Structure formats: C-alpha cells, structure tokens
Amino acid sequence: MKCRKAKIMSASLRQLRFVCAVADEGSFLRAAEAMNISQSSILAAVEAAEADLGARLFERRRARGVVITPAGERYLIAARQLLVAEQDFNHRVKGLNDRHGPLRIGCFEPFGAMFMVEVLGRLRARLGAITVELFEADQPRLKRFLDRGEIDLALAYDLGPDFEGAITEICRAPPHAMVPLSSPLALQPSVSIEDLARQPLVLLSQPVTVTYLLTLFDYASQRPEVSFKSRSYSTVIRAVGAGFGCTVLNLRPPRPLEVETGCLRLPIDEGLPGPKLIAVDRYGDRKPRLLRAFIEELCGYFGTRAPEVLAAE
Incomplete structure (x- = not known):
C-alpha cells in the first residue's frame, strides 16, 4: 500500500498578507481598502488559499462581512508566524539596522503632537539626519500594526489589548483634571473626583481610554453627564476652555495649548490609578x-521632566 505524500502549500507571502487583512478587517472590501488594492485581488488570494488548504477559511455573510472558520483560525496562526519571520529576516538582511532609518513608530494618537x-527632534540632533514614519492610531489598531510587522515599535498606555513583545516601561501617568478658568473649581488648589462628577464631562473618546476614564468615576458617588466627546486630544482641551465642562487626562498637554485655550490643570485629591506609558517592540534584546x-x-x-510638568511620575 502506497503512502500519500503530504501536499506542499504554495501560498506566497503576499497571499498570506491578504488573508490576514481579511481576518483583521472583517470584510473583503475593507481589507482591499486597507491594503490599497482591488477587492478582486483580495478575493482571489483567499480563494487560492482555500483551494490549497482544501477547506473554507471564512464564512461569507451577505452584507455582514466574513466570519473566520476553525480551519481559518489555524491557518492564520501559522500565517502570522511566517510573516513575523519574514519581518525578522528583512530587518537582519536588508540593512534596516542602519542608524538613519527608516524608523517606523506607532503611537497613541494624542502622543504625536x-x-x-x-523626542524625535532630539534624536535627530544627536544622530544627524534620520527617516521617520509615524503611525498615529488608537491602541487596538497599534496592536494590529505591531502584530503585522507594519511598525517597529508601539508607544501606548498599558490599557486594553495585551501587547506581545519586549516591553519598556517609560513612566506612570496619573490622572489630573483640566477645568475652564471660568469655573469656580479653578479657584481651588486641587479637586476631588466628587467635585468633577458634579460637573459636565468633556470626554476623550478613544477606544480603551474612554473606559478607563469613566471607570475613575466609580470612586465617586455618581458618574458625570458627558457634554462633549472627541477623539482629538487638542479638541478636548479646547472644549474645556470653551466652557463645555471639565475633563480628566493623564499626560499634561503642551503648555501653550493649555494657556491659549483658557484651561487650568489641577491635581486630583484621591490617589487614583494611572496607566503606564510603555514602548513595545518584537525584537527582544536584538533591537536595531x-x-x-x-x-x-x-x-x-521623561526622566528629566518633573511630575508637575508632565503629570508623569
């Protein structure tokens, strides 16, 4: 009796990236937009992978995107491992350890400005000309960027999705209040979480962050009424200055923005929990x-900045 030879998979790395994009985005259309290619190319890659595997990777649901199958889950685990290995190969062999870059950094959106x-300006002054690609995104997207090898490092808070890789703790960022100068609270040296709970709340509505900020009011007897939401850090500060309410933030905004917009930063009386600012990469002890x-x-x-300057301990 002859033994069957195991079928050798013929998937290309490009095909694997397309399949992973469909899983990440939840639809062929969004995957095509994310990869900046035609939807037919994405569909062809998935169909080729399914034919190669002999099983469905995704269950198609009309007008509701796709759902990954158990076989697809196993396929994606192997695909992502191979893509990470490809990234490591490229970094080791193609000279990405060069001191001039490119340096691909992903950061939580407010950190950019x-x-x-x-920080990057100081690095440039020390090393000379460098090439930088800065990806500003919310934390779930940063994790996807890092997992897919699209960035070299993610800079975020240690909230929400568990980042996998080498983690460098930068500093802790305890919460503080921002109040309009027109508010009676601006006459106080500090505020309590109860004080803030009685005021309209201007909320930084970033994924993960919004949950953390609202949870802080569990230390008060009530939650405030949200009067203004924005994903933009600077917009939140300006809304506070315009009198929409107060807000709770972590790292202090640049001083010109605080002064120009008519806001005042105040410490919060209670020792409320604050997240850590972390840098995550996938290189371990062999960083470029x-x-x-x-x-x-x-x-x-951050090490040379006093807590009262950046509200980071």
Whole structure:
C-alpha cells in the first residue's frame, strides 16, 4: 500500500498578507481598502488559499462581512508566524539596522503632537539626519500594526489589548483634571473626583481610554453627564476652555495649548490609578540600533521632566 505524500502549500507571502487583512478587517472590501488594492485581488488570494488548504477559511455573510472558520483560525496562526519571520529576516538582511532609518513608530494618537515630534527632534540632533514614519492610531489598531510587522515599535498606555513583545516601561501617568478658568473649581488648589462628577464631562473618546476614564468615576458617588466627546486630544482641551465642562487626562498637554485655550490643570485629591506609558517592540534584546537610540531618548525625555510638568511620575 502506497503512502500519500503530504501536499506542499504554495501560498506566497503576499497571499498570506491578504488573508490576514481579511481576518483583521472583517470584510473583503475593507481589507482591499486597507491594503490599497482591488477587492478582486483580495478575493482571489483567499480563494487560492482555500483551494490549497482544501477547506473554507471564512464564512461569507451577505452584507455582514466574513466570519473566520476553525480551519481559518489555524491557518492564520501559522500565517502570522511566517510573516513575523519574514519581518525578522528583512530587518537582519536588508540593512534596516542602519542608524538613519527608516524608523517606523506607532503611537497613541494624542502622543504625536504632545511630545513625539520633540523626542524625535532630539534624536535627530544627536544622530544627524534620520527617516521617520509615524503611525498615529488608537491602541487596538497599534496592536494590529505591531502584530503585522507594519511598525517597529508601539508607544501606548498599558490599557486594553495585551501587547506581545519586549516591553519598556517609560513612566506612570496619573490622572489630573483640566477645568475652564471660568469655573469656580479653578479657584481651588486641587479637586476631588466628587467635585468633577458634579460637573459636565468633556470626554476623550478613544477606544480603551474612554473606559478607563469613566471607570475613575466609580470612586465617586455618581458618574458625570458627558457634554462633549472627541477623539482629538487638542479638541478636548479646547472644549474645556470653551466652557463645555471639565475633563480628566493623564499626560499634561503642551503648555501653550493649555494657556491659549483658557484651561487650568489641577491635581486630583484621591490617589487614583494611572496607566503606564510603555514602548513595545518584537525584537527582544536584538533591537536595531536606531530603535535602541529612540527608546533611550524617550526614557531620557521623561526622566528629566518633573511630575508637575508632565503629570508623569
């Protein structure tokens, strides 16, 4: 009796990226938009992978996108492992350890304008010309970027999705209040969470962050009424200055923005929990030279700042 030979898979790395994109985005259309290619190319890649595997990777649901099958789950685990290996190969072989870049950094959206440009400017002053690609996104998207190898490092809070990789703790960011100068609270040296709960709330409505901020009011007898929501950090500050209400934030905004918009930062009396600012990469102890230099610059930037300046301990 002859033994059957195992079928050799013929999937290309490009095909694997397309299949992973469908799983990440939940539909062929959104995957095509994310990868900036035609929907037919995405569909062809998935169908080729299914034919190669001999099983459905996704259950198609009209007008509701796709749902991954058990076989698809196993396929994706292997596909992602291979793509990470490809990323490691490219970094080791194609000279991405060069001191001039490119440096691909993903950061929580508010960080871009808040301090990233200044930190990267200091790095440039120390090393000379560098090439930077900055990806500003919410934390769930940052995790996807890192998992797919689209960025070298993610800078985020240790909230929400569990980042996988080497984690460098930068600093802790305890919460503080921002109140309009027109508010009676602005006459106080500090505020309690009860004080804030009685005021309209201007809310930074980023995924994960919004849950954390609202949970802080569990320390009060009531939750405030949300009067204004925005994903933009600077818009939240300006809404506070315009009198829409108060807000709770972590890292302090740049001083010009605070002064220009008629806001006042106040400490919160209670020792409320604050997240840590973390840098996550997938290189472990073999970080590219430029990435190591960036992390050193970032740690130095926060290490020389007093808590009252950045509200980070």
